[in-house]
Amino acid sequence: MTLAFSPIVALIAVTLSPLVSLIAGILILIVPRLLSFIVAIYLIVIGLLGLLHM
Template structure:
């Protein structure tokens, strides 16, 4: 059984929930999101395969 897990949508979902819960931290959440997505793109960690 293979599970295909993509990190970018999970990070987006978590960032969106955090913005809704704590809108005062919007700048920090957006900065962390952009850094995480950039690192995922650079190092090719966009999808993990768990067997």
């Protein structure tokens, strides 16, 4: 079973990662209670992407 690698998906992931990190960091500075939610959402998304081989 081979999975096709899409350069467009990789480019989107590379482009969005710093933007998502920046927004999350700003939100954590403004509302520190969001930290656990942001970390949980991040881990869930990364886990799902890993399971889907993206």
